[in-house]
Amino acid sequence: MEENQQQNNFYNPEKNTLDIRSNGMYPSGVLSNLCSNGFRFEGMVCGSMEGFLQSLKQQDRDKQRQICSMKGGNARKRSVTSWQTDQVVWWRGQAIDRQSEEYQQLLRRAYRAMFEQSERFRTALMSTRGITLTHSTGERNPYKTIITEQELCGILTEIREEYDKLPKVPPRKKRVFVDMDNVLVDFQSGIDQQSEETLREYEGHPDDIPGIFSLMKPMPGAIEAMHALQEHYDLFILSTAPWGNPTAWADKVKWVTQYLDDVFHKRMVITHHKDLCQGDYLIDDRGKHGTSEFAGEWIAFGSEKFPDWNSVLDYLLPRE
Helix, strand or coil: CCCHHHCCEECCCCCECCCCCCCCCCCHHHHHCCCCCCEEHHHHHCHHHHHHHHCCCCCCCHHHHHHCCCCCHHHHCCCCHHHHHCCCEEEEEEEEECCCCCHHHHHHHHHHHHHHHHHHHHHHCCCCCCCEEEEECCCCCCCCCCCHHHHHHHHHHHHHHHHHHHCCCCCCCCCEEEEECCEEEEEEEEEEEECHHHHCCCCCCCCCCCCHHHHHHCCCCCHHHHHHHCCCCCCEECCCCCCCCHHHHHHHHHHHHCCHHHHHHCEEEECCCCCCCCEEEEEEEECCCCCCCCCEEEECCCCCCCCHHHHHHHHHHHCC
16 A cells, blocks of 8 residues: 555655646646546536647537546547647637647636636645646647646646735635524514504504514524624525515614624615525525525525524534
8 A cells, every 4th residue: 555655646855846647646636637627618618627628629619519528538538639730729619829829828718717616626736835846747849739748837837826926815704694584583472562452453464563573572592593603604684574564674673773783783685585685595484585596595494404593503503
């Protein structure tokens, strides 16, 4: 086992070089064009960088699209040498001189696209900071290969250095939308505070009772849960309000100001089309008003899986 690992470890500590090889130990093998680092590039699906490179040898756009989508080993089997005669390669129907600056720019754009989209490739490349990259099995003659050792290593080194110069910003917190009625607030608690006369007047539609939303009590564990989630997520209230109750909108703001202003200050969205909001999670007790069409994950509060706030926290909070 140790002999095999040593054989496949292409890092040279004396020269501080890393040889990019498909059978190399991490990160060498991940940086190989044969590695299946899939990405999209200028309207084409690339199963690997090798797929993209081999597709450049095809003038027929259907063949190019097919080869481009292939993983490394399969794409390499489709390699041809006919392009070497006139040194013309093709990309999306356009002829490009292999020896031109236009071609070099195409290569750079493709590798940058893979770097941006493939976390595995990006992490592997950035782990080589301070190390000189080589590719000993690569062809050095640009008239015989679609990419030389110098081109490959030069582009990767350039991308690596550019990335280190970019201003680093903290990763975006995932966005969580939280419904109010029977999620944050106990709707029944507002009804319990009404007179019999008022309940008779609004029988069948108690949500139209003026001021009722400001009287409701928090659901058990809701206040504590919001403070716990605030440390890890970008929180917003996403609620509806009855169209026929002119005080409902203001009453909901009043409730939030009283109980959770430190979490949701100016973070309220009142809408009957919740699917228009973009986020990662929506905690809601009903699938109405666009909840079931929400593009992120709907956490069905009150369901068998999420019966209370403790179950929601167990699901959303990171494990220790």
